[in-house]
Amino acid sequence: MTAARARSARPAGRHALLVELPDAEHTAAFHAEVLSRRAAGTLPPVTEVVPGARTVLLDGVPDPEALAREVTGWEVPPVPDDDGDVVEVPVRYDGPDLADVAVLWGVAPDEVAALHGSRTYRVAFCGFAPGFGYLTGLPPRLHVPRRATPRTRVPAGAVALAGPYSAVYPRSTPGGWQLIGTMPDPRPLWDPARARAALLTPGTRVRFVTADGASTEAAA
Template sequence: MLAEVADTAQAGALYAWLSGLRSAGELPAVAEIVPAARTVLLDGAEDVPALTALLATWRPAAGAGPEGPLVEVPTVYDGADLAEVAELWGVSPEAAVRIHTEPRYRVAFCGFAPGFGYLTGLPERYEVPRRATPRTSVPAGSVALAGHWTGVYPRSSPGGWQLLGRTGLTLWDTARDPAALLAPGVRVRFTAVRPG
């Protein structure tokens, strides 16, 4: 079952509401609740009519629900696109780092690759376009921007986001429980560190 909403904030709010109902034992059985940019997937719904009736009672509210745990992301800001992003913002690269480390981000949803979180929190005026030509290989741990999203590549992969820097954190580890360091609702703070 796929619930469509107006925007990412509503998707986060619906996800938080459904997760709360599930924790309280008040949600009809579903295998998984998966938020996205403007949808929430309820996978493996056993009682679709009951779930449909419950969803009809939801009303969008301000905020994206309760705050999740805080993950600090130590970042070396030496990305290949830092100077270009700074130029787009009309500031120096040092000021661009301050702009990027100032907000408190929140994981809206995950996708693209296991462990990749789409982070909200960067003010709208700092949106940047994707690269005209994607790179064939972006290193694991790359901290990047595209549109109004911030993300960290959990593994090496092709990508078209603007690279600001890198972190040594492991975002996806199947030996860890949970495997993903970033999950919907988790709060994220980027901190600038020197190469070491």
């Protein structure tokens, strides 16, 4: 990936700025750069940084127009592959859509676990439900469509795929993603009593490990 540059940056209110990026990789790089500059004290005051699929929202900005002019001139390096905390997520590959995903990938059902579990993912952004992280890292050949008919109830802990993303449902909700596995204990994914309520926050790296060999402390 070449150095990230914002496509546009425009005020989104009196004290907010919305920065648009070309794709998920550039968005992740820009988000990391904002956090780095804020930690170093070289960024104007920003109270909240919220990444999306191709946007980064900066809130609590004293002068959004001045910051817009600044950030559009940034050339941001890619995020190093080894940057960010790593969380291991235990999973049993027993989802009801496992066979369908195997057909889409052109492999046997028992190979889905090996393919999915062999990669390191990164939380691009959060949304849909508290603690629900959208994980990037699947190569294009493993992207899958959403289900034609969404389920009225997806159980908490379901490990799922849709488009370029992987995810783990932190609570039971409706959903249309392809379910390939189950996290045996999804409670660590979202705990409002913790200082950091969501386990999977933007920038965090994620590895899926089979439940029998997983370190349950890694997700605690």
